[in-house]
Amino acid sequence: MDRYNKITNKNNREIVLLRAFPCIWGKCSFCDYIDDNGRDEDELNKLNKEVLDNITGEFGVLEVINSGSCFEIPKETMNYIKKIVDEKKIKLLFFESHWCYRNRLDEIKNFFNIPIIFKIGVETFDYDFRNNFLNKNAKFKDAKEVAEKFQSVCLMVGIKGQTKDMIRKDIEILLENFKYGTINVFVDNTTSIKRDEELVQWFRKEYSYLDDHPTIEVLYHNTDFGVGD
Template sequence: MIYDLVRYQLVDENTSSMKRENVLLVSLGCSWGKCTFCDYQDDKSSSVLACDSVNKKVLAQVKGAEVGASVLEVTCSASYTELPFTTLNYIRETCRDKGIKTVILEGHYIYRDANRFFTEFFKQYGINTVFRCGVETFDEHIREDILHKGLPGVTPEQIAEYFQWINIMFGMEGQTIEQLKKDIEIGLEYFDRVNLSIYTTVKNGPERDVDAIERFYNSDFYKELKMNPAIDIYDEWDEGNEHKVGHDI
């Protein structure tokens, strides 16, 4: 079913070194669909018309040059490969009409071989493409045995061949700040940008470790990450924005 969600966000200089607009679109469904931390995968429709109806309204909110943004970040309930082709056309046309120079597409590693087609598709309109992969952690035990991410044996080097940005997640039971430090170190070594999401408990998923998250926010390491222009931090449970971080849409 299609949920009633916040689907447009302007990421400004208060929370990120890269000003950009972010849209959360409706997909045809996630073919992988096994990640235990994800509840977005239910936001979908098997109807192309239903997807397009919502997605056109969301994309109509993009302002581009009007607000000084030249980057559009596209997320959905699956991967960019699972958006209707008609929606992809709407994205491309929106970028052209609004002066967007770069589009960021998020997807699963299993779709890596399709990246070149998307690069060419947007290049036809003079739009650069950046690909972001949800890794969540480079600790393979957590990533595969607990999160069921579907990247067994895949190395950072292999991911970096196809993706320029990555998602890292912290704050679930079993994770430590030391493990997060390793993830961030690897992320910054191989990728242009790291999006760090503070974990939110989902049904049938791991529990949010409130104590570990609080220790993180009170650490010097957190202060260092906040100063790093290649890192964005998101926490949708930080409702009062006490830590002045971004919010997942």
């Protein structure tokens, strides 16, 4: 599995996919990403350090992702990230977190003491679809609640059961409330959630202009950041 890459088409940065302890929620109906989690702390730290040793610092920006939230990354690995950040003169970090950790984000900010863009996978701003169908357990009512804590949101499009109106509204909310965003086009996996090919093709045509948006990234496949499998 590829766990290190350089992103150079927009928002130039290095990105690493680390292994962490099990996701605190781990019940999203569409997600089999959590299979990358582990419980052997020594094994996780060993692999993570090997991945982090690839970082050059050439962009001064680093994104760290894992199959869950940054709070599930082992402490020894977090200390190693801090060491790399200091040595390579990283000026900006991207981390991802579940909604349930929203009141702990300052712990990460204070630990690294550099600007951090926190990403959150909301998948959709439609409350019912997000929580009752996708089972996200992110029970905010309004995008402004999210924007108070997070600077970037991840949306998901192309799922059977979604509608064009839902997607239109989601993208409108994203563009109005957040500087950064990632839109993931759903790819069938081992879960029972299925891709809606007609909806995907409509989205590709309707929102092709987002490919040129400087801070919105559209992932047509879940490995488009160059990490994962």
